[in-house]
Amino acid sequence: MKRREFLKYAGAFAGGGMAVLVVGNKIPWVMKGPGSASAAVVQSLNFHISDIMKEMGTHNAENDARCYFWTYRSVVPDYPPECPGPVIMVTKGDTVDISVTNDLDEPHAFYIPGMVDSGPILPTQTWTASFIANKSGAHLYYDNLNEPVNRMMGLHGALIVRPDAPALGHNFTPYDNPTAHVQDIFDSFGTEVYPGLKWEEGDPLTNCPPFRQNLWLLHQASPRLFAEVGSLPAGALYDPVEFMDKFLKGPFKVNNSSISNDPSYGPQYFTINGQSGFFSHFSPWVTPMSRVGEPVVVHILNAGLWTHSMHMHANHFYITSINGEPNPNPIWVDVYTVHAMDAIDYTVPFMRIPDVPNLRGIGRPDTPLLSEKGLPAYPCVEEFEVYLPGSGEEIAQDINGSSIDLKQRQSPLCYPVHDHSEPSQTSQGGNYNTGMIAGMYIVGDRNMPGSMDFPMDEDFALAFENIRGHQSTDQAAPPIGGQHAVP
Numbered sequence: 300m301k302r303r304e305f306l307k308y309a310g311a312f313a314g315g316g317m318a319v320l321v322v323g324n325k326i327p328w329v330m331k332g333p334g335s336a337s338a339a340v341v342q343s344l345n346f347h348i349s350d351i352m353k354e355m356g357t358h359n360a361e362n363d364a365r366c367y368f369w370t371y372r373s374v375v376p377d378y379p380p381e382c383p384g385p386v387i388m389v390t391k392g393d394t395v396d397i398s399v400t401n402d403l404d405e406p407h408a409f410y411i412p413g414m415v416d417s418g419p420i421l422p423t424q425t426w427t428a429s430f431i432a433n434k435s436g437a438h439l440y441y442d443n444l445n446e447p448v449n450r451m452m453g454l455h456g457a458l459i460v461r462p463d464a465p466a467l468g469h470n471f472t473p474y475d476n477p478t479a480h481v482q483d484i485f486d487s488f489g490t491e492v493y494p495g496l497k498w499e500e501g502d503p504l505t506n507c508p509p510f511r512q513n514l515w516l517l518h519q520a521s522p523r524l525f526a527e528v529g530s531l532p533a534g535a536l537y538d539p540v541e542f543m544d545k546f547l548k549g550p551f552k553v554n555n556s557s558i559s560n561d562p563s564y565g566p567q568y569f570t571i572n573g574q575s576g577f578f579s580h581f582s583p584w585v586t587p588m589s590r591v592g593e594p595v596v597v598h599i600l601n602a603g604l605w606t607h608s609m610h611m612h613a614n615h616f617y618i619t620s621i622n623g624e625p626n627p628n629p630i631w632v633d634v635y636t637v638h639a640m641d642a643i644d645y646t647v648p649f650m651r652i653p654d655v656p657n658l659r660g661i662g663r664p665d666t667p668l669l670s671e672k673g674l675p676a677y678p679c680v681e682e683f684e685v686y687l688p689g690s691g692e693e694i695a696q697d698i699n700g701s702s703i704d705l706k707q708r709q710s711p712l713c714y715p716v717h718d719h720s721e722p723s724q725t726s727q728g729g730n731y732n733t734g735m736i737a738g739m740y741i742v743g744d745r746n747m748p749g750s751m752d753f754p755m756d757e758d759f760a761l762a763f764e765n766i767r768g769h770q771s772t773d774q775a776a777p778p779i780g781g782q783h784a785v786p
């Protein structure tokens with residue numbers, strides 16, 4: 300593609316919201332659920348394969364941090380182009396009608412292993428099909444041509460399929476055939492083992508959605524290499540072996556200035572759902588924000604070529620699914636390795652933080668010990684009133700020149716989720732905590748009288764409202780094939 304054509308898409312960077320398309324009418328709960336930023340109910344998917352120049356989180360007047368991508372873009376509804384493509388949510392057994400038009404100048408495809416395979420869609424052509432969402436869980440949809448080049452260039456997104464019913468006499472799991480141990484874990488939610496709500500259980504009175512889930516779609520991007528692919532003559536394909544060599548074996552640069560003078564072919568941006576650093580860590584579409592007693596499932600899909608190991612502080616979690624197979628032995632861990640193209644589920648119990656000193660055990664709804672000041676160690680009433688930086692210590696200016704106090708309250712309780720593959724903790728050579736990082740917020744405790752909501756300052760409350768929904772949602776969809784009533 301000619302650069303002047305794709306430059307017109309500059310500005311696709313969005314501050315964290317994910318486009319979500321809900322197919323069919325069986326899962327109205329998802330409209331208020333975590334991970335559904337700008338959700339819309341649709342009866343069919345209408346995608347165009349096109350390209351963008353995306354402004355990354357570190358783009359500003361001094362630092363031209365932009366990257367060229369190929370994207371699946373929803374045109375009905377009309378969403379801005381973004382990498383990754385929209386999240387597609389369906390119920391198992393539903394039929395999904397899809398059309399994909401190729402606006403680029405080499406063949407592309409739409410592929411979900413075991414579900415649908417478009418084969419090559421030639422330039423300017425449109426492929427239409429129907430497929431059945433035949434397996435519950437999180438799946439990657441992607442372009443499998445010239446592998447891995449087309450997928451790495453940004454042609455990927457997530458399909459999340461939810462079971463339509465739990466096993467008889469059991470709680471819901473995210474899977475069709477959970478192993479006995481995975482079923483046990485989900486059956487333990489809402490019991491004395493993990494007091495609070497079942498996974499599928501919401502509570503409108505306390506602003507808690509059912510089926511709490513987050514998606515971590517991992518990817519890595521190289522502005523130099525991706526620009527080279529985008530600059531090829533019409534119809535020419537980039538050699539995938541050369542692509543892999545340059546991407547995976549390029550040397551890392553030691554600092555920002557050497558990157559701008561002589562950019563590496565290696566990845567410079569490490570993203571979760573297209574976001575990095577603050578924009579992923581503080582995004583409720585990435586970072587689980589839930590109460591003790593409100594378990595959350597995190598679907599991890601690695602669309603890239605690198606290995607990542609997301610280490611979650613605050614709670615250990617269960618690995619409940621590995622590459623489409625419910626885990627026969629879901630041990631309790633705090634970090635787990637996700638290879639290229641892996642699909643891994645973290646099931647997070649949202650128990651009390653394990654390092655709170657209780658009379659018995661860890662993480663249990665137990666009697667907390669007292670601090671030196673004679674206050675209970677839990678709820679963390681002393682930390683709730685701590686600000687880092689403190690009030691008046693760090694003042695910034697907004698774009699209108701007004702002063703902003705950067706004080707940050709240590710409530711709700713905020714913990715990091717970072718990748719142990721350390722190069723990913725940078726973005727374009729920046730310092731730690733600008734790359735592939737998520738988090739975990741404990742925003743209250745259902746099991747502690749008087750602590751349903753921990754104290755929240757206004758900025759956090761705004762983000763939290765977006766995800767846990769004080770606002771109205773879109774209308775429910777008609778049956779598949781039917782039409783929306785005119786509002």
Ligand SMILES: [Cu+2]
Nearest residue numbers: 610611717719
């Ligand atoms: Cu760690």
